[in-house]
Amino acid sequence: MNPPISGSVALTHWGVIRARGDDAAAFLHTQLTNDFSAVGPTQARLAAYCSAKGRMLASFVAWEAAPGDILLACHASVLPATLKRLSMFVLRAKCKLSDASAELPLAGLAGDAARHACDGVAVWQRRDVAGGQLIRLPDAAGVPRALLAPPALPPDTGLSLDAWRWLELQSGIPVIESATVEHFVPQMLNFELVGGVSFQKGCYPGQEIVARAQYRGTVKRRMFLFDVDAPAAAADEIFASSDPGQPAGLVANAAPRPDGRGFSVLAEVKLAALEGGSLHLRTPDGPSLARRDLPYPVPVDAGQAA
Template sequence: MDWKNTFSPLSVNADDALPELMLAHLASWGAIQIVGTDAKSYLQGQVTCNVVSLEAEQMTFGAHCDAKGKVWSVFRIFHHNGGYAMFQPLSAIDVELRELKKYAIFSKAEITHSGDIALGLMGVQAQAWIDSHSETRGDVRSIEGGSAVKIDSQRWLLLINSERTAELVNTIEAVKVDESLWTRFEIEQAYPVVTQAEQNEHIPQALNLQALNGISFNKGCYTGQETVARAKYRGINKRAMYIVKGNIESPLSDDEVVQLERSVGENWRSAGQLMVHYTFANNTAIGLVVLPNNLDEETEFRLSSQPDTRWIIEALPYSLNDDE
């Protein structure tokens, strides 16, 4: 049996208990790999995070921008297979790879779309499983076939080769779920997910990267730095990413853009598109969306394609205030 066919949807509500150990094939995620003697210095001049100070056992968020500060890619970067891996939505990789490689011809850095496979290990027993399969105790660990990266208290990313993937999937004693549950946790943690549909639309602060330690303001020059610095020191950013929640009348498409509208008096106006979304068993759903950061907390929303639905903004799990 093909290991890719062993994963099934897990229909749950927000408060339902989950299996203690779950494994998902993150088929809509991938990684860019950078190796070579100039890999560190090249990335340092391209991305918002500080690659020079990134230790072997650390992972950090980062973004790669165009010259105007608009984001091509939001990624998690970590040491992997003798270089670096930039883990991100698969649909963003083609454009991001093209943009990231533009000036690499002048550097001893090889930038490629990694052939490694992404698996998500989830649940209260995820940490114990990782501990039993690795000799080190950092947030990034070398394991058989690749790397294990801690995402949060109950999630680990496994970026491993195809041979090890088949072996692991066929032998692990875990509930094999589809990747939608991983998406749910990304939303609940308010971690930005920039797919192809959102590329070159937002500056990093509109995606809350400053609250997730994904921007270094003292690392030196990188592409788009002027815009990112002005957004911090002159307060020019007027948008932020929020968790929204509401009901649905019919299933939300994973292949089409899902638009939100917001209530303005007795009228409705376009508010933005869901970056990602997840639906619970009781036909409520959650998603991430970039909105003006001065909206009233009581602002009501609805799905453009389902006008009888009602959505609201949920509290973020972190602060957007630079002073907190």
């Protein structure tokens, strides 16, 4: 049984890119996997930035702070390279990109702290609060969560960063870190299942490959949640006992379990590796992975879900 998780914590593993200007939304619409054409003052977006080959370079929680002012929260380890790459494509658009991490440090709220702050706010909605903006995130392990972007962080109260990171995993929403850049097409990380991809919008880098994977049924790898009685980290390889000669998957994110018994991981694995045998971390005879439930069904083949 995990101990209760509640309180606030500084999210030092996250950073913020600001897109400001009359063309900010239009520019992001042409670059990211989600629809930014009608982003409004009460909405938030989950989105990915992909290479031309459809591989994820970064993932974002995005929202409009003010008209013509859109904030993109991402893992701090990918922010510099992502900002540099996105800036190359602004060209004549009226949009200026900058690193706003120092100006807008992020805090996470969980448990009762999030429940009280989010009263009346639906998931993926935002509202102004004293000194900043609050974004309601999906619950994780039955725990309410919210993202707070204030000019000054609230004092940490009862919530550790490890506990917050564990909740990120339990939500089933992956975060691209520097160790996993260009390893995954969005569907490999269930990104379309959690609202991170729009298939009704126009072109963006990698769009053709992402759409082909969706409509031709070529997704043969999916992300699942596992527990393991050993330390784990992003980009750790996973091996299947049924085919130990080559890796069967890759860890996307990992965090210590609140009960102190090893780690939880979100990991992408070959669907064929789930059909029999066991999965192991780092080596064919490494620590065993125990599959846990995600908060949403995952298609494993046509018409079925796991």
